[in-house]
Amino acid sequence: xxxxxxxxxxxxxxxxxxxxxxxxxxxxxxxxxxxxxxxxxxxxxxxxxxxxxxxxxxxxxxxxxxxxxxxxxxxxxxxxxxxxxxxxxxxxxxxxxxxxxxxxxxxxxxxxxxxxxxxxxxxxxxxxxxxxxxxxxxxxxxxxxxxxxxxxxxxxxxxxxxxxxxxxxxxxxxxxxxxxxxxxxxxxxxxxxxxxxxxxxxxxxxxxxxxxxxxxxxxxxxxxxxxxxxxxxxxxxxxxxxxxxxxxxxxxxxxx
Amino acid sequence: xxxxxxxxxxxxxxxxxxxxxxxxxxxxxxxxxxxxxxxxxxxxxxxxxxxxxxxxxxxxxxxxxxxxxxxxxxxxxxxxxxxxxxxxxxxxxxxxxxxxxxxxxxxxxxxxxxxxxxxxxxxxxxxxxxxxxxxxxxxxxxxxxxxxxxxxxxxxxxxxxxxxxxxxxxxxxxxxxxxxxxxxxxxxxxxxxxxxxxxxxxxxxxxxxxxxxxxxxxxxxxxxxxxxxxxxxxxxxxxxxxxxxxxxxxxxxxxxxxxxxxxxxxxxxxxxxxxxxxxxxxxxxxxxxxxxxxxxxxxxxxxxxxxxxxxxxxxxxxxxxxxxxxxxxxxxxxxxxxxxxxxxxxxxxxxxxxxxxxxxxxxxxxxxxxxxxxxxxxxxxxxxxxxxxxxxxxxxxxxxxxxxxxxxxxxxxxxxxxxxxxxxxxxxxxxxxxxxxxxxxxxxxxxxxxxxxxxxxxxxxxxxxxxxxxxxxxxxxxxxxxxxxxxxxxxxxxxxxxxxxxxxxxxxxxxxxxxxxxxxxxxxxxxxxxxxxxxxxxxxxxxxxxxxxxxxxxxxxxxxxxxxxxxxxxxxxxxxxxxxxxxxxxxxxxxxxxxxxxxxxxxxxxxxxxxxxxxxxxxxxxxxxxxxxxxxxxxxxxxxxxxxxxxxxxx
Numbered sequence: 001x002x003x004x005x006x007x008x009x010x011x012x013x014x015x016x017x018x019x020x021x022x023x024x025x026x027x028x029x030x031x032x033x034x035x036x037x038x039x040x041x042x043x044x045x046x047x048x049x050x051x052x053x054x055x056x057x058x059x060x061x062x063x064x065x066x067x068x069x070x071x072x073x074x075x076x077x078x079x080x081x082x083x084x085x086x087x088x089x090x091x092x093x094x095x096x097x098x099x100x101x102x103x104x105x106x107x108x109x110x111x112x113x114x115x116x117x118x119x120x121x122x123x124x125x126x127x128x129x130x131x132x133x134x135x136x137x138x139x140x141x142x143x144x145x146x147x148x149x150x151x152x153x154x155x156x157x158x159x160x161x162x163x164x165x166x167x168x169x170x171x172x173x174x175x176x177x178x179x180x181x182x183x184x185x186x187x188x189x190x191x192x193x194x195x196x197x198x199x200x201x202x203x204x205x206x207x208x209x210x211x212x213x214x215x216x217x218x219x220x221x222x223x224x225x226x227x228x229x230x231x232x233x234x235x236x237x238x239x240x241x242x243x244x245x246x247x248x249x250x251x252x253x254x255x256x
Numbered sequence: 257x258x259x260x261x262x263x264x265x266x267x268x269x270x271x272x273x274x275x276x277x278x279x280x281x282x283x284x285x286x287x288x289x290x291x292x293x294x295x296x297x298x299x300x301x302x303x304x305x306x307x308x309x310x311x312x313x314x315x316x317x318x319x320x321x322x323x324x325x326x327x328x329x330x331x332x333x334x335x336x337x338x339x340x341x342x343x344x345x346x347x348x349x350x351x352x353x354x355x356x357x358x359x360x361x362x363x364x365x366x367x368x369x370x371x372x373x374x375x376x377x378x379x380x381x382x383x384x385x386x387x388x389x390x391x392x393x394x395x396x397x398x399x400x401x402x403x404x405x406x407x408x409x410x411x412x413x414x415x416x417x418x419x420x421x422x423x424x425x426x427x428x429x430x431x432x433x434x435x436x437x438x439x440x441x442x443x444x445x446x447x448x449x450x451x452x453x454x455x456x457x458x459x460x461x462x463x464x465x466x467x468x469x470x471x472x473x474x475x476x477x478x479x480x481x482x483x484x485x486x487x488x489x490x491x492x493x494x495x496x497x498x499x500x501x502x503x504x505x506x507x508x509x510x511x512x513x514x515x516x517x518x519x520x521x522x523x524x525x526x527x528x529x530x531x532x533x534x535x536x537x538x539x540x541x542x543x544x545x546x547x548x549x550x551x552x553x554x555x556x557x558x559x560x561x562x563x564x565x566x567x568x569x570x571x572x573x574x575x576x577x578x579x580x581x582x583x584x585x586x587x588x589x590x591x592x593x594x595x596x597x598x599x600x601x602x603x604x605x606x607x608x609x610x611x612x613x614x615x616x617x618x619x620x621x622x623x624x625x626x627x628x629x630x631x632x633x634x635x636x637x638x639x640x641x642x643x644x645x646x647x648x649x650x651x652x653x654x655x656x657x658x659x660x661x662x663x664x665x666x667x668x669x670x671x672x673x674x675x676x677x678x679x680x681x682x683x684x685x686x687x688x689x690x691x692x693x694x695x696x697x698x699x700x701x702x703x704x705x706x707x708x709x710x711x712x713x714x715x716x717x718x719x720x721x722x723x724x725x726x727x728x729x730x731x732x733x734x735x736x737x738x739x740x741x742x743x744x745x746x747x748x749x750x751x752x753x754x755x756x757x758x759x760x761x762x763x764x765x766x767x768x769x770x771x772x773x774x775x776x777x778x779x780x781x782x783x784x785x786x787x788x789x790x791x792x793x794x795x796x797x798x799x800x801x802x803x804x805x806x807x808x809x810x811x812x813x814x815x816x817x818x819x820x821x822x823x824x825x826x827x828x829x830x831x832x833x834x835x836x837x838x839x840x841x842x843x844x845x846x847x848x849x850x851x852x853x854x855x856x857x858x859x860x861x862x863x864x865x866x867x868x869x870x871x872x873x874x875x876x877x878x879x880x881x882x883x884x885x886x887x888x889x890x891x892x893x894x895x896x897x898x899x900x901x902x903x904x905x906x907x
Binding site (some may be wrong): 014016018021059060065166167168169170171172174251 | 618
C-alpha cells in the first residue's frame, strides 16, 4: 500500500502507578499503522525528545520516531498540522484521548478542523484503500460496527475496539532513534489564560427498575441505555429542530 | 599377515578420527567466546568424570555398572591394542592384560545388549541399537586377535579365513569406536562429553557444588546479541555441551511438560541444537518427538534462526524451568540455560512472549508487580499487623521479604501465618513495605533480562540503604533470585527460605509448638527450593517437629515433579493434553494423605487450582502457626464470645 500513514503518539501513564509508559490507545494507533503500512509507517510525537517512555513505541519495531520538540504547556496543534501537511499524510491515526496532560480528547477534532479533513471516531479496521477512498469499519457501542467510505486524506481516532498493540521489545526500543526536530513553539493561550479545576463526575441518568422477577431485572440490566421516549422530527426547519433539542436539554436538566 | 593389517587399520582409523575431531572442534568454535579455564578444565576432567558424573549415573546401578565395565574395558582395550597391535609390542603380559580388558568390555557390552532388547521409550533407537553389537564385535575381535600374542594359541591359527574375519571385525569395531567418536556416531558422546566436562560453563557444579542461577546478559555491551537467535549465538562450550548428549532420555522421562503432552522434549531439544550446529534436518532423530509435532519437518544450520525453522516457539515456552532435566542428565547438560537464552531473543528482540506474557512484563515495568496492581497496595495485607518498616527502623536482624504474593489473597494467609510465627519467636524483624519490588524472577524466566536487571538493581539499591543480618522469604523464587542471581549484579546477601528459618527457630527452642492435628500429610518439594537450592531437609524437619510423619510421594526430593507454576509457564500457558498440577495431584493422591504441605506461593496456587475433591493445601508457615501454643498472659484472658447470629436465610 502506498498510502502515507502517520500515527500520532503521546506519553501515557499507568492508571495504578502513574508511571509513564506508552499510551494504550496511541499504541493501538501505532499497531493499526504498522498493520497497514509496515515499515513505511511514520510516527510522530510533539513534546520532549528525551522522554524515555517514547522508546516503548520504538520497541514495537520502528526504526525512528519523529519528535517535534515542544516544551510542556505549548499548543502543539499548529506544528502537528504543518508536519502532517508537509509530510503528505493520507491517513493519520491517533488515540482518542491522552493519558497525561489535558487529556481533553479535543486534539483530533481541532486538528481535523484545521486541516479541513474528515475525522472518523473509533476506527476499528481499515478494510481497503482504493482510488483515494478508504473503506473502514467504525466501532459503535455494544460491539456494533458501521462501514464507512471516506475520501483521503483523513484523520481517525482509535479506541479499545482497534487491534491490541503488539509487545514492545527491548532490543528495537534501545536501537531506535528519537529524531528531534526543531519547530516553532506556540504558547497555549487558552491553557495559560484559563483556570483549571477538577472535573465533576457527570450526572447519571436514573434508571427506575420496576421489574418483579429476576429475569426482568436481567433484561433491564442488559437493555440498551437509551430511553424508550424520544421523537423523530422530519422535515422541520432548522429553527424548529433547534428549539426541540433545546427543550429536551432543559427537560433533562442538561441546561438550566 | 594380521601383523601388517592391524597396525594399518588401527592407525588409519586413528588418523581419520583426529581429522573428525578437528572438524568437530571447528563446528563448536562457531559459537561465541566464553571465559573458560582451558588447561585447568582438562586437568580437572578425570575427576569430574569419575566422581561428579559417576555420582549422577550411579543413581541407576544397572547402567552405572554396565558403563564402568564397558567404557573401562574399552579404554583399556583401545590403549593396549594400540600398543600391542599398533606398535607390535608382542609382550605376553600386555597380551594377557588386553585379553582381560576385552573380556571386561565384552561383559559390559552384553548388558548393554540386554537393555537394548526391549528398550524403554525414552531411549533413542536408530544407530544406538547398533552400538551394543559394535561393542561386542570390537571386544571379541581383539580378544581373538590377541590370543596368539598371549601365547594361548599358536601364530597363524585359523589361516586366512580367520584373518579375513578378524580384519572385518576390526574394521567394524574401530569404525564405530574411533571414527564414530568424532564423525558423529553414538560414540561421539565420549569425545564431546569428556571435553564438555572439562570446559563446562558451570564449573562450580563439580566437586559437590551447586550452580543454578542464570547467567546475566551484558546489556552495556551493545554489540552482544540479546539472547540466542541462531545456533552460532550460543557460546562455544554450550554447543559442545549439546554435542555430549547420549540420548538416554532421562530428561524426557522426568520432564513435566513432556508428560503433560505439551510440545517439549528436552532430549529432542538438545538433539535439535546438535542439528543446528552441524546443519541438517531432524528426519534421522530416532527418539520420541515433541508431543504433537511430527519428526522430519524441522531443520536448520548454524546461521539460520532457530525458532520456526529448527524448533517452534511453543516448545521453548512449554518449559517450567523446573530443572528436572538438568538434575537427571548424566552428561550434566544445561537445558534450562539454553531455553532461557532462546527465550531472551524472542522477548527482547522479537517482542513475542506468548499469551499473557507481554501484559505481565508491561505490568512489571509499570507497577513492579506482575498483576499490575497499584504499588501503594503492597502492604494492605498487613494493615492490622503493625509491622516494622525498614525505612523507619533502618536496621534489623531479619528482613522479611514479602514477595508479590502480597497482592494475592490466598498467599496473604501464608504471609500472615508467617508473621504470627515470627512474632511468637520474638525475633527482631522488619519488612521493606512499599519499597519492595518484584524480585524479577518471572521477567527473567520469560526472557526479559532488561526488566529483570532493572528490578534487581533497584532492589539492590534499596537493600543497600539498610542494615540486616539475613533475608527470609516464603517464596522460593524470590529466595533463589536474591540468593543466587543478585550476586552477579552486586547484591550479596544471606538469604533463607522460611522453612530453613523456622527449622532454625525450632532448633533454638524459640517456638512453643504443639502437635499437628488434622490427619496425614505429604510434602511437595518446590523446584526452586529443592533442585535449585538443595533444601530438602529443613521443611521435613519442621514437619517432624509438628509430630508429622510425612507420607513421601514416589517423586519427592530431587525427583520432585514440578507443580507447573515455574518459569512463567502459567502465563505463557502452552496447551497440552493434561495439566501439570493435575498430574502432581495424582502423585499426592497416591500417598492417600489428607493434606499436602507446600512452601511456595506458586505451588499453592497451582495445586489449589485442581478441582475438588482433593487433599487440602497448606503452607508450612500455616501449619506451624496453627500449632503454636499461645502463652497465657498474666491475667486470665477473657474470652470474648462472638455474638451469636442467626444464619442468613437462603431462599
